[in-house]
Each structure stands twice: as C-alpha cells, then as structure tokens.
Amino acid sequence: MNLQHHLPPLRRHSKWFWLGIVAIVVVVVAIAVPLAVVILPQRNRNDRPATNILIPLYIYPLNESSWSPLYDAVSRRPDLNFTVIVNPNSGPGNGPDPDPKYTTSIRQLNSYPNIETVGYVRLGYATRNLTDVTREVSVYAGWSGKSTSLSMHGIFFDEAPHVYSAEAVDFLRAADRFAKGSSGLQGRRTIIHNPGVVPDSRFNSTDVDMTVIFEESYAKWQDQDQTKPLDLLPKTRGAYSIMIHSMPAMSNSTMGQFVDKVAGLAKNVFLTSLHVDFYNSFATDWLDFVGQTPA
Template sequence: MSILLPLYVYPTTGAWDPLYAAAKLHPDVEFTAVVNPCSGPCISLLPDPVYLNEIPKLKAFGNIRTLGYVATNYTEKGLSQVLAEIDSYANWPKTTNNTKMKVDGIFFDETPSVYEADRYQYLEVASQAVKNGSRFRDRFVVHNPGLIAPSVLNSTTALQNSYINLTDITVVFEEMFDKWLDAATFNALQTSKVKRSKLAIILHTLPDVSKKLLDFVVEQVEETADWLFLTDVKVKDEYYHSFSPMFEQLVESVDSS
C-alpha cells in the first residue's frame, strides 16, 4: 500500500520536513507527492525561489515520486492550455539547468467521471503527452474525478467504459470521512471489479481517532485501493495545505498494513 500525497503545502523552511522524515524512517512506503506551485506549473514563469530550492530535495529519496498538478476543469479547459502546462513541467530541468527539477508524471485534477467519447479523446491526448518520450521519468498519470460511480467500478467493462485505462491511478473517492462510512458507498467500493493497484482513495475531515482505529481504517481502505491519503484537517479548502497531526501515524499504519 502506498500514499498519494497532495503536497500543496507552501515549502517554507521546514514545511516539508514531515514528508522527508517519513520517507527516511519508512523506506518501504512509496510516496507519490503532487506539487502545485501556482494551481499548476506557473506557466508563464518558473515557480518562486522557495519552490525552486525545495523541489530538488525530493529527489534525495528513492521512495518519493513527484507529480506536477494540472487541472482540466472537467475537460472544459482548452486542451492546448493543458498541453502547455504539461510542457512547462517537462521543461523545468532545462529552464532551471537542474536535472533534479524533473518531475515523474502528471496529476490531472478535476477530470470527468462519466464516460463520453470526446472527453476520452481529450484525456487520451493529455495522457500521451506524459506517456510518450522521456520528458517524465516514470511517465506516470493520475486522474482525480473525485468520485467514480459504483456502477462503473462494479461493471465487468469498467476499463472499456471509463477513463481508467488512461491512468496509472484514478482517485475513485475524495470526500469527507463520514461520507465514506455510508453503507451504500462503503459496500460498493469494496466490491470494485477494478484492480486495487489502479485505484486511490482520499479522505479528509477525519475525527481524532486512536492509532488502533487508524490502523483499521487503513486496512478497510486497502480492501478497495492500493493508494490512499487521510487527513484530519477539517477547514474547507485547507485539507492539503498542511501536514496534519496524524500524518506520522498514517505512514506507520500504511507501513504495517
């Protein structure tokens, strides 16, 4: 089991230290960290010097993969703009003259969940821009629609009638912890026909739980997905802008799962 980390924390001195400490202490846990300096790559310029100083430090850890954030606005954003943002990330090493600025793939946020042929073509072109060539080390693609309907996940033709076959990981559920506990949602997710290695679950607004209960939650998420992120941050729009007090225990739970 691995951690898909929305690393939207501004990297002031020491701000990313919880990730570095966790990666060092738990070398068997794989972290896929999404960097997001300007709600995207800062397309007309480079990220500010604080990001330029911190992003290369991620490369010191063999168990941290780095993805660049690109929002598609549910494919309403012009495809040319999406491709330009992908190019910006790809050009970071050359522009900065620093190979450690190379990211390993792209995290596409705000992707559609309901299959439509024209949207598929849009996302296929975007995915190919990451997958083709050597501009991204792992050529890794993640989609985050926020929710994939249980009817899709439980269909024997899920890979044919969705966007899942374009990705390495799809976030099938990003919501408040309480909504994940809903019986219909919980049961449907655990009977998914899609391989767990292709799926991620992100839960925020967790209550203050014991380590034993956190272990149990991680085990239950693992019944659906091999990738997860949990946080007890409860402030809207701030869920991923800080490391929550539970982060260290979350990594411990994943390491022992």
C-alpha cells in the same frame, strides 16, 4: 504376602535436580516470550496489504520547515513509497521554471529514493482548452532540462471527468497520450486521474496508472450508498487511490485497522483529520497515519 518388600525402591531426586529443572524452564520462557513479541507483530504486519501514500502537497515552501513533516515521514519510513503531487499555483505557474523556493524544495523531494514527484494539472472536468492543459504538462516536463534534480515523474490530472460523453473521453485520452509521450517527464511517467468518484468505465485507458475513486469526508465514507460502487471495481487495487479528509481522532490500533480496510480496495491512500483546506497543511495526526500504513 507384602509386595512392598519385593518392589524396587522408588528413585528419589535431590532438591538440586528440581532446581535445575526450574532453572531450565525459566531460561526457555525468558528466550521464547521476547521472540514471540518480536516475531508475531512482524508476521501480522506482513499479512497487511502493501500500501503507498499519495500526498497532495499544496503547501508553499516558504521556509525549510514548511515541508519538514513530509521529510520527517519519508525518513522514518524508508520502506514506504510516497507519490507527491507538486502544485505551485493550481498548475506549474506562469513561468517556464519553478520559483527559487520551489526549486530548492523540489530538489530535496527528489533526493529521497522512496518519493515519486508528479505535477498538478487541472482539467476542469474536460472543459478547459486542451492547448492550455498540454502547455502546463510541457512546463513540468521542461524542468528536467534545467536540472534532473527538478524532474517530475508524471502528471496528476485533477478534476478529471467521470460522466461519459464521447467529447470528454477524447479530451482525456488526448491529455493522457500527450503526458505519456512527454520525454522530459522521468521514470514511468505516471498518469493519475482524479474524478473523486468511480468514473464511467469508458474512461478506462492503458495510459492511466492510477485513478482516485473516492475523495470525500470520513462521514461520507461511512455512508454505504457512497462506497457501494467501490465493491465493483474492474481493476486490481494498485490502479486506484482513496483520499479521505475530516477523519476523527483514533488510537494507533484503530487507525491501522482503518488503513487496512481502505487499502484493501486501493493501494494508494491519503488520510487527514483536517476539516478545511485539507491539502494546505499537515494534520496533527499525519505521522500517526504514516506510522500505521503498511509498506
């Protein structure tokens, strides 16, 4: 018996049916692929550790272009916070007010909502006279009395001690308390210590908002003996900063991966490819670093 004569005929679709199917597939692909390109990088970026930039701005504002790389970076990245260390003369200078060029430039810094300005004070590893230290803090605090646009929002204590002694701890805590209590400083009155290494835990204080735990070259960063103490930090990453100079040339993707690695330990980061006078000019890859830093 020939079953073919008893089976229902096969349904055959016209070429227009198949062309319609192909057209639908093309439209779906055209929509889905661009969405994947847009959405996936954003998802990856959100998975990266939120980071701030701590920038030592030890550049005299001779003219409008002196600080323009910073203004450019801040304008390009309104989602990213910058803590800017203002350092007129290894401190606030001799007079009660910043000089006219600094006055103009500080006002511009403070006009950006994503910039926090802090004044530079050197501690000499607790060897300076405490009276000189508090006087310099008072000068910075006094700027807001001239104009709120000149306000400093904290103090960056450079050359902070890291080797324990009772005298050094007393010195540092007295300086911290004085700065935190200075009403002329605005905002949070951020206190930053820069020992450049992980300090003795007995220097820990609730008055301190940030500690620079590594300030060295990229080559030193690669040395595991140098970075081993960073794995034993007692506080969360928001309490720390890492500053690395003499960076090698990197692609943007490699730079982004390196920033993520550093930011996994410290929320506040600064990287520069300069090998000398690290904080006296902007490196050629400054904007690359800013662009690869996750907010």
